Structures are given as C-alpha cells and as structure tokens.
Amino acid sequence: MAAQDAAVDSLRDRETGVEQEHLDRVYRRLEEKIDEAEFLMQDAGKRGQVGTPGALAERDAQVFRAGIHLNRLNSEFEDFLFGRIDLLRGKDGERGPDGAFTSVEAADDAVGEDGTAGIEETLHIGRIGVLDSDYAPLVIDWRAPAAAPFYRSTPKEPGRVVRRRVIRSKGRRVLGVEDDLMRPELTATLAGEALPVVGDGALMAALGQARSHTMRDIVSSIQAEQDMVIRAPAASVTEVSGGPGTGKTAVALHRAAYLLYQDRRRYSGGILVVSPTPLLVAYTEGVLPSLGEEGQVAIRAVGSLSDEASGPDGATTYDEPAVARVKGSSRMLHVLRKAARGALEQPAARPAPQEGQLEFGEDRAEAGTPTRLRVVAFGARVELEADELRRIRHNVLGGTAPVNLLRPRARKLLLDALWNKSSGRGRYTDPELAAELRSSFDEDVSTETPFLTFLNAWWPELTPRQVLAAMSDERRLNRWARRILNQGEVRRLARSLRRLDEEGKGALSVHDVALLDELQTLLGTPARPKRKREADPLDQLTGLEELMPQREETQRERAERLAAERTEYAHVIVDEAQDLTPMQWRMVGRRGRHATWTIVGDAAQSSWSDPDEASAARDEALGNRPRRHFTLTVNYRNPAEIAELAAKVLALAMPGMESPAAVRSTGVEPRFETVRDGDLASTVREEARRLLTRVDGTVGVVVAMNRRAEARAWLEELGERVVALGSLEAKGLEYDATVVVSPAEIADESPAGLRVLYVALTRATQQLTVVSGERDMPDGNGVPDLLRD
Numbered sequence: 001m002a003a004q005d006a007a008v009d010s011l012r013d014r015e016t017g018v019e020q021e022h023l024d025r026v027y028r029r030l031e032e033k034i035d036e037a038e039f040l041m042q043d044a045g046k047r048g049q050v051g052t053p054g055a056l057a058e059r060d061a062q063v064f065r066a067g068i069h070l071n072r073l074n075s076e077f078e079d080f081l082f083g084r085i086d087l088l089r090g091k092d093g094e095r096g097p098d099g100a101f102t103s104v105e106a107a108d109d110a111v112g113e114d115g116t117a118g119i120e121e122t123l124h125i126g127r128i129g130v131l132d133s134d135y136a137p138l139v140i141d142w143r144a145p146a147a148a149p150f151y152r153s154t155p156k157e158p159g160r161v162v163r164r165r166v167i168r169s170k171g172r173r174v175l176g177v178e179d180d181l182m183r184p185e186l187t188a189t190l191a192g193e194a195l196p197v198v199g200d201g202a203l204m205a206a207l208g209q210a211r212s213h214t215m216r217d218i219v220s221s222i223q224a225e226q227d228m229v230i231r232a233p234a235a236s237v238t239e240v241s242g243g244p245g246t247g248k249t250a251v252a253l254h255r256a257a258y259l260l261y262q263d264r265r266r267y268s269g270g271i272l273v274v275s276p277t278p279l280l281v282a283y284t285e286g287v288l289p290s291l292g293e294e295g296q297v298a299i300r301a302v303g304s305l306s307d308e309a310s311g312p313d314g315a316t317t318y319d320e321p322a323v324a325r326v327k328g329s330s331r332m333l334h335v336l337r338k339a340a341r342g343a344l345e346q347p348a349a350r351p352a353p354q355e356g357q358l359e360f361g362e363d364r365a366e367a368g369t370p371t372r373l374r375v376v377a378f379g380a381r382v383e384l385e386a387d388e389l390r391r392i393r394h395n396v397l398g399g400t401a402p403v404n405l406l407r408p409r410a411r412k413l414l415l416d417a418l419w420n421k422s423s424g425r426g427r428y429t430d431p432e433l434a435a436e437l438r439s440s441f442d443e444d445v446s447t448e449t450p451f452l453t454f455l456n457a458w459w460p461e462l463t464p465r466q467v468l469a470a471m472s473d474e475r476r477l478n479r480w481a482r483r484i485l486n487q488g489e490v491r492r493l494a495r496s497l498r499r500l501d502e503e504g505k506g507a508l509s510v511h512d513v514a515l516l517d518e519l520q521t522l523l524g525t526p527a528r529p530k531r532k533r534e535a536d537p538l539d540q541l542t543g544l545e546e547l548m549p550q551r552e553e554t555q556r557e558r559a560e561r562l563a564a565e566r567t568e569y570a571h572v573i574v575d576e577a578q579d580l581t582p583m584q585w586r587m588v589g590r591r592g593r594h595a596t597w598t599i600v601g602d603a604a605q606s607s608w609s610d611p612d613e614a615s616a617a618r619d620e621a622l623g624n625r626p627r628r629h630f631t632l633t634v635n636y637r638n639p640a641e642i643a644e645l646a647a648k649v650l651a652l653a654m655p656g657m658e659s660p661a662a663v664r665s666t667g668v669e670p671r672f673e674t675v676r677d678g679d680l681a682s683t684v685r686e687e688a689r690r691l692l693t694r695v696d697g698t699v700g701v702v703v704a705m706n707r708r709a710e711a712r713a714w715l716e717e718l719g720e721r722v723v724a725l726g727s728l729e730a731k732g733l734e735y736d737a738t739v740v741v742s743p744a745e746i747a748d749e750s751p752a753g754l755r756v757l758y759v760a761l762t763r764a765t766q767q768l769t770v771v772s773g774e775r776d777m778p779d780g781n782g783v784p785d786l787l788r789d
Ligand SMILES: Nc1ncnc2c1ncn2[C@@H]1O[C@H](COP(=O)(O)OP(=O)(O)OP(=O)(O)O)[C@@H](O)[C@H]1O
Pocket: 203, 206, 207, 216, 217, 218, 221, 222, 223, 226, 242, 243, 244, 245, 246, 247, 248, 249, 250, 251, 602, 605, 636, 637, 731, 732, 733, 734, 762
C-alpha cells in the first residue's frame, strides 16, 4: 500500500514538474511580450509628429492596445494557466487562427483497431491567449473556440479529448494537477509513453474549498451544461433557469467576459449586470477582474440603478411586504402618471410669501399654488382668474409629454391668454405690426418678476423626489390613486413615504428607486446648457509626445465618465430575475432598449408575490425579441443532505417543481436546535460559535427581516467570519455553514415567505443548523413543523 502511495506521489510530482516547465515557458514569453509592448510605447512616443494624421491615429490606437495588453500581462493573474487537454488527431487536419486544430471530431483512423491511440495535440488553457514566437499556441484563451472541448467534453461525448487536466498554480508556481480521463477505454500514448493520469477530478476539489466573502471564478471547472450557456450565441434574449447553486450567477458573469472577448466592439456600449442586493454586488464584483475584464461591465444593485439613488444615496431600507407589494405593482405606473401632473399644484402648507413680494399673493394663504395671475401691460392691469388658469393647465396637460418639458407650452398659453385680454390685441390690423407688438408684449411680460415668480410657483420644475414626497400626503395620494389602489393601500403607501422631507430627501427603500426612475421619465429633464466637452484624446493625435505621459489616464478618465453618463447598455444581464417587480422591470428595460439580454433566475426562489404580473412586465421590457432558453440541472453548492431538506420546503412552496440534483454529499446531516432557556440570542450565538469550529470559512445566520438589527447585535462578538442577514438579503449568497433562525417566522413574513425560506435553506456549502422557536412547533427532535415529512 505504502509503495503504491509513493508511486502515486512521484507520478503527481513528475506531472506537476511537467506543467511547471510549461508555465516557465509561458512566463518567459510573457516577459518578452511585455518588453515588446514597452518598446512599442516608447518608440511611438519618440516619433512624435511624424506622418499623416491618419497614420498617427492608427499608431495611437495601436499604442493604446499595447498599453492595455501590458497592464493585463503585468497584473500576473493567480492561476494564469489552469487547464490542459490532450487530443486525438482531428478529422480535417486544419488549424484555426490560434494555431489549434479546428475539428471537434477525431479522425477516423485516430484510434487503432487494438484500442491504441497517440495524442496528436496538447493545448493549455488560460485566462488569456499567448502565442509562441513562431505562432504556436502556448496558452489558449478560455473563451476561444479551441478551448471549448476543455469544458464540453464528457466521457459520454468526449470528442477528441482523451485527458482533461486542471492545473492549480499560484503566481509562477504550479501546485498540482488533477486529471479526468474522457476515453478510459483507450490505451493512449503521449510521445511514445503511456499517458499518465493523476487524481480524481478537479470539480470536487473546487467545490470542497472553504468560502470567503467574495465569489471565485469557476474558469477551471465550468461544466458542459454551463458552458453551453456561457458560449451561447448572442441571441437577443438568453434565458437561463435552474435551482439554487446551479451556477446561474457564475455563468452569467462568465458569459459577460465571453461576450466581450467574442465581440469587444459590439459590447463597447457596456454590459450592465443587475443584482438584487448590494451584498450580492460586493460578493460578485471581483469575478470579472479575475477573468481579465474590467471597465466595460457595471454591476449594480437594483436599489441603486437609478441616478436618483446611485452611490451612497442608494436605497438601503426594505418596505414591509404589504407596502413593497403596492410599490412594485404595475398599477403604480398609473398612480405615478397622475402624481407627476398633480404635484404641480402645491397645497397650502408652504411658507406664505412676504408682504408685497408677489403680485399674485392675495390667494396664497388658502392655496400653495397661485390662483390668479396679474401683470401690467401697456400701462394697464391684465389678470387671469382661477378658472382661466385651470383651463390653461388642463389644456397643456392634455397629452402624455413629460411634465417638466411642458413648461414652455404653459408659458406660451399664459402669454396668449394675457395678450387676448390686453389692449394690444386688435390695435393694429396690419399683420406685421400686430406681430411686432405681440412679440414685444411677450418680451416685456415674460421678463417681469411677477410673471416669472408666478410661473415658477404655478408650473414648478419638479424633481422625482419632490413628487414622491408629495405622495406622502394621504389626501392628495387618494385623489391620484382613485380606482387604482384601495384605501388600505393608499394609507400604507402614504405612511411609508413620510420618511422623506418635502424635497424628497431621506432614506429610500429599494422599491422607491423604481418609482423615482419612472418619475424621472414622466417628468423629463429640461435641456440645460451643455458642459464644455472634454477633449477626446483621439482628437489630439498630432501632439503625441505630449500625449504619452497623460494618455493612459485621460483614456481611463474618459472611460469612467462615459460609464457614469451611460444610461443604456449593449447587453443587460439580470441576476435573480425572478425577484424583479413589474416596476423594476420597467426600470431595467429602459436601460436595455436596444440591448441583447441574458436573464437568469429561479421561479422557486421568487420573493415577489404575483409572478404573472411580473412576467407580463418582463415581456414588455423584452419586447418581441427572439428568446433562447437553457436549464441548469446540477446543484454545486449544497451537499445532498442539505438539498434534501430544502426540497421539503420546495414541495410546499411550489408543489411538483423539481429541485436540482446535488453533485456531492458530505455525510453531515443538518442539525435541529430549539431555543434553550427561552434565550434565542444565546442559542443562535452558541450555534454560530460551534459552526466556526467546524468549518474553515464563513458562517451566515439568516433571520426574518424584522430581526436583522438584533441578530447583528447577537453576533457582534464572533468576528468577521460570521454574518447576520435578513431573509431577503441572503439572495444569491453562500457560506460554508448557515444557521436558519425560525423557519416559521421567515415563512410568515410575506405571501412569498415559503420561497424565501427555500432560499435561506440553500445557502450552505457544508453545514446547516435550523433553530426553532415556539412558533415553529418543533417535534421531539427539534425538527420544525415546516421541515417534517
Ligand atoms: N462548474 C463549477 N465549478 C466549480 N464551482 C462551481 C461550478 N458551478 C457552480 N459552482 C459554485 O457553486 C456555487 C453556486 O453558484 P452560483 O452562486 O452561481 O449559483 P446560483 O445558481 O446563482 O445559485 P442561487 O440561485 O442559489 O443564487 C458557487 O460557489 C459557484 O462557484
């Protein structure tokens, strides 16, 4: 036995050494390329202003590309090289641009009658492609067609692949290799020697690793069904469904990197990834840089998607479920339409103007919006009374144009009405003279303070936040929501908006953001004088010597500015799509009107209570673009023991829905605890403490939303490896171990509570403890009612 182990070890060492040699060659070549790129940049800099503007532009672009390449090479990715495939000879013997044979099929005579076969081609797969000086492929980019068999080949459909190897490395050092044999029936040889095979597969090794607070890329172990999605042609809409842990988020992010590799020009319009929570954004945002993609992809939480709530102003609070239901519903669109127009009329509560300040001030005490306009024209007073003003307002608001953009029209109709009442009208019969008089009337009246002050009060330029704040007045909201929302809904909605002051400042809820975004569209933004355009580096190519030191920064700044100004994207990826409310779909839809889409989700994890309404809104956002659907079927996150328990809740939440098959089992059954000595805090704390000793990585404690704050306090002393989460915040995240606190509380939180509980139960990669309170009605073993057979 010992001799056998020693033989295995020496084989492993030898094969690790073989890959080390290859990695050394790769780094030597990379160093050469870095030198080349540096030379190119310096040389271009020295040559200054030689040549035509066209030639300089071309060279400038070349230098820019070299700069990017240099940055990527210099950043020395961890496990830069991670895979290798050993292949039989291809059918047609042709090679593609990366130097690899193009054929997926093996040549008819690649395998001898006695089952022997020689390896004809060996490809190494890495994060970016590297060619040798004679253009032979040293490393194939994982996204290149030649790398596809690394992911697609299975023992059932091996194609040309005989052995697939995953190489683990750190920096410049190869740490080990794991092989999967795709054609075990063959007696294969490599350079005349029997093909060695090490270990028993890389996937299990990857899945068993401890989790940290950031997601890892899965580039070395993408599975065939996932690869089909990642490399799916950029059809208009790619829809992906799959249960918890099937890799939907991972696949969506790898697809972003793949699409950029495939057609960088097409996606220069940017890729937007919409994520349900800021926690999931933080968890996932390192994946793309690790795949060598930065800058082109924006990952945003749905609560900070709108300009109205970006950055630190992003929404952080959650509405209670009954309020969230109203705010997310597409009925809100009709309410907002009315509110955007109705908010022009201010109620009386505003501070009364000082004596004599306003000509129209007489009626200010009763109503915030003036009800009379009085100006002096041609030496006489001209007035418009309440009725006339009302008629004009009604007339202007007739169409559907954005309210703020209607102000010029309102101004014009006011002037028309004043003119009609003035002595100027009918003074001249000559049309030219009449027109001249009219134009000077307009000029005089519209620049007078009384008119301007009136217009500002009577047709103020509204901000989305002001309108939202106006909806906190129940009386007004009642008017705007008549026959759309019921009394209870109006009351709850108005109350929830009282967090905002008159200007709309104050804590926003996640659902407020979609409302603000909709209001921004309904109100419109009047054109402002443009800021001076920043000089575009490509406009100044003739000054290359000056450009060289600054150009990198200028380009980056420009990219950042463009990203900040970007309102529409070339591709939109929606993660956890089942959770978008109809109003959120409208918001996301506006950002991808001309985009292609990738939408990943799982109906069984939806926290939205009306899936039909959401799916109608989704259809509207996507229009009639063709769709392609994929299903992922394997759960890579949960061990079978945990998946089995979660399946019980799935059966309650969505009878008849299948849960994905877990790929591994740990032999550790979920634990059931009941509250000890009536002290929930210490029971949960003790359990979290126990789990910290059982796993190397993180422990997540999931509680009902209204317990979030107290749970954080319970666990404070346990350090950074333990995180307390509200049930809705657990979306998409994972931990080595989890504690789910009171399934009944989570399930009773909202109409979609059982599905939210299903999410909570499927977060652990190793161990799960369920803590039950009285409400859970635990049996003698502590198993709560909801989790019994
Ligand atoms: N091919 C793979 N190789 C290694 N790890 C993988 C693979 N596929 C998925 N995983 C891992 O499985 C876990 C679950 O993946 P991910 O979070 O993408 O699943 P999901 O379908 O989005 O889950 P949920 O719906 O629960 O949010 C992650 O840790 C991911 O890295």
